[in-house]
Amino acid sequence: GAGVSQSPSNKVTEKGKDVELRCDPISGHTALYWYRQRLGQGLEFLIYFQGNSAPDKSGLPSDRFSAERTGESVSTLTIQRTQQEDSAVYLCASSLASNSEAFFGQGTRLTVV
Amino acid sequence: GENVEQHPSTLSVQEGDSAVIKCTYSDSASNYFPWYKQELGKRPQLIIDIRSNVGEKKDQRIAVTLNKTAKHFSLHITETQPEDSAVYFCAARGGSYIPTFGRGTSLIVHP
Numbered sequence: 001g002a003g004v005s006q007s008p009s010n011k012v013t014e015k016g017k018d019v020e021l022r023c024d025p026i027s028g029h030t031a032l033y034w035y036r037q038r039l040g041q042g043l044e045f046l047i048y049f050q051g052n053s054a055p056d057k058s059g060l061p062s063d064r065f066s067a068e069r070t071g072e073s074v075s076t077l078t079i080q081r082t083q084q085e086d087s088a089v090y091l092c093a094s095s096l097a098s099n100s101e102a103f104f105g106q107g108t109r110l111t112v113v
Numbered sequence: 114g115e116n117v118e119q120h121p122s123t124l125s126v127q128e129g130d131s132a133v134i135k136c137t138y139s140d141s142a143s144n145y146f147p148w149y150k151q152e153l154g155k156r157p158q159l160i161i162d163i164r165s166n167v168g169e170k171k172d173q174r175i176a177v178t179l180n181k182t183a184k185h186f187s188l189h190i191t192e193t194q195p196e197d198s199a200v201y202f203c204a205a206r207g208g209s210y211i212p213t214f215g216r217g218t219s220l221i222v223h224p
Contacts, residue, residue, distance in 0.1 A: 009118065031210065033211070033212070035214075041214060041216065042202065042214050042217050043157070043202065043204075043214040045211055045212075045213065045214075048209075048210070048211050050210065053172075056209065056211060057209075058114075059211075078128065091157070092155070094141035098210035099145065099206075100160055101162065102147070102159075102212060103159075104149075104156040104157045104158070105156060106155070106156045107156060
């Protein structure tokens with residue numbers, strides 16, 4: 001079956017613009033994670049959704065970042081008033097349950113110019 | 114929260130040699146430790162994982178060991194091949210269900 005799908009693959013935006021990144025998890029997966037990976041760096045946790053529970057937003061770096069997920073389907077990560085330091089690959093992962101293996105999407109490479 | 118340290122940041126070996134990557138974690142409640150391989154420009158992919166009720170797990174040339182008392186775990190790759198070249202990430206997950214990742218190890222296998 002299809003894996004985790006993210007769109008767009010690449011996004012170039014001007015500083016100050018808003019961007020929206022999309023993640024389609026594997027069907028049936030209840031848990032969904034967003035991570036940020038700066039060039040040559042590790043995976044920085046952003047936000048975690050589990051079923052219909054309130055999301056864990058503890059990793060969001062500022063109030064310019066927000067994310068939504070409707071039920072156990074698509075999630076969108078929104079960055080408002082983008083800054084150059086937001087340039088990174090944004091990775092989404094999903095897992096069947098909160099204690100299962102996490103599968104990653106291919107990421108969205110965001111470049112803020 | 115959880116803190117994961119990973120060493121070394123870069124590891125260069127000759128084909129056929131063994132490679133060892135080490136991680137430490139801070140939260141004693143962590144009970145699941147996956148390892149991911151990320152090839153250049155690609156998504157991280159799980160290569161092996163271990164839960165806190167076992168001390169070692171093997172899968173062909175790859176093995177992972179866990180020392181709960183010392184809060185450290187290691188990835189061992191034997192008979193390395195050029196296609197093993199990639200960035201490897203360790204992670205720890207506990208009660209929050211959020212995997213915390215190390216900073217990664219760039220493994221280079223020279224033919």
